[in-house]
Amino acid sequence: MNKIKVAVAGVGFIGPAHIEALRRLPGIEVVAIFNRGEDKVRSKATTLAVPQYFDNYNEMLETEVDCIHICTPNYLHYQEAKLALQKGIHVVCEKPLATTIEEAQELVKLARETGLVNAVHFNIRYYPMVRQMKAMREKGDLGQVYSIIGSYLQDWLFYQTDYNWRLEPEQSGESRALADIGSHLLDLLEYVSGCRITEVMADMNTVHQTRKKPLKPIETYSGKVLEPVDYQDVKINTEDYASVLLRFDNGNRGVVTVSQVSAGRKNRLSLEIAGANKTIAWNSELPNQLWVGERDKPNGELLRDPSLFYPEAAGLISYPGGHNEGFPDTSKQLFKEVYEAVRVGEPPLNPTYPTFEAGLRELVLNDAILRSAKEARWIVV
Numbered sequence: 001m002n003k004i005k006v007a008v009a010g011v012g013f014i015g016p017a018h019i020e021a022l023r024r025l026p027g028i029e030v031v032a033i034f035n036r037g038e039d040k041v042r043s044k045a046t047t048l049a050v051p052q053y054f055d056n057y058n059e060m061l062e063t064e065v066d067c068i069h070i071c072t073p074n075y076l077h078y079q080e081a082k083l084a085l086q087k088g089i090h091v092v093c094e095k096p097l098a099t100t101i102e103e104a105q106e107l108v109k110l111a112r113e114t115g116l117v118n119a120v121h122f123n124i125r126y127y128p129m130v131r132q133m134k135a136m137r138e139k140g141d142l143g144q145v146y147s148i149i150g151s152y153l154q155d156w157l158f159y160q161t162d163y164n165w166r167l168e169p170e171q172s173g174e175s176r177a178l179a180d181i182g183s184h185l186l187d188l189l190e191y192v193s194g195c196r197i198t199e200v201m202a203d204m205n206t207v208h209q210t211r212k213k214p215l216k217p218i219e220t221y222s223g224k225v226l227e228p229v230d231y232q233d234v235k236i237n238t239e240d241y242a243s244v245l246l247r248f249d250n251g252n253r254g255v256v257t258v259s260q261v262s263a264g265r266k267n268r269l270s271l272e273i274a275g276a277n278k279t280i281a282w283n284s285e286l287p288n289q290l291w292v293g294e295r296d297k298p299n300g301e302l303l304r305d306p307s308l309f310y311p312e313a314a315g316l317i318s319y320p321g322g323h324n325e326g327f328p329d330t331s332k333q334l335f336k337e338v339y340e341a342v343r344v345g346e347p348p349l350n351p352t353y354p355t356f357e358a359g360l361r362e363l364v365l366n367d368a369i370l371r372s373a374k375e376a377r378w379i380v381v
């Protein structure tokens, strides 16, 4: 079996996580990385044991690679994905796919025209319990979906001194908490429940109207501590918090909240779906258990165990029950499905993995939510 050659663009926090997940799959070789700053990318290549490194994206595209993973800041995704597709290279892109609907539409079109494999790293779909929830809903265990309550809460931007490129719209886009973590939540909500969001009513807040920007660059989640003289005051105009009322195509309702300033909530996506037969509730900080709410018998708890799961979900489990799997496993499982297509050389008719279409859908939803918050009214998606 020929090895599939892969390059990874952006090796801050999530790029190395992609590399680790890729290395857990057979027949894949990470041959190159790209990042700005020659010293940085050279040192990352040594740490990550990747043979080739580049601080020029176009030069990296000249090397022999089959697939590129885009893990740079959001504003670079569109250009990097476009150049790769034009070179005939399959693309796995981090979320959000782009920073505008038009860019995402162009990428969807280009991917279709080139016939190349295209995926967005909506990895939270790949917790086995999430697939199990989807399978339960599809098999009628829940009955009609009455309501959905979701949240995605974090605390890594809790302090006024917490700073990251995501706070700068030129790099992150017009939306922050929603684009960054709301994109995962809304993708998951539609994916699991099968409900399409038709209308939104949003309210947002920027808790820290100014933040203290470090005068030295720091990577996401690096937890570095600086002195007061190392900061400058910066005006913030993207949301720390947002709540959105939702209307679904089945006539029922839901609500989601995202926040990056909730102390103690490290990275907690929570989804509760109330159906005509039962309610199910799951959160990503306890990913191997599902709460099952009943009206006429005691409530239950399902633990991640391939022997108790529907086959559709059991396929995402690599270890027996009680041998916990978590965040790093989600990327491995997503890439497993994507690389089946890469090995064939084209996307399947109905991809099981999230494609650029899913990335575009998030931008459409996000745009409606931003408009709703600005105009203080319901917006039809």
Ligand SMILES: NC(=O)c1ccc[n+]([C@@H]2O[C@H](COP(=O)([O-])OP(=O)(O)OC[C@H]3O[C@@H](n4cnc5c(N)ncnc54)[C@H](O)[C@@H]3O)[C@@H](O)[C@H]2O)c1
Residues within 6 Å of the ligand: 010, 011, 012, 013, 014, 015, 034, 035, 036, 071, 072, 073, 074, 076, 094, 095, 096, 121, 122, 123, 165, 180, 219, 220
């Ligand atoms: N799916 C997930 O769970 C998940 C988690 C984290 C991040 N992400 C996404 O991944 C992307 C990267 O996020 P991160 O947390 O790794 O950020 P990060 O800041 O930790 O890493 C970004 C890397 O890109 C490099 N970079 C910045 N500007 C560049 C440029 N102009 N050219 C080349 N390299 C450049 C930085 O030096 C850094 O190494 C974002 O789009 C984010 O939304 C997804």
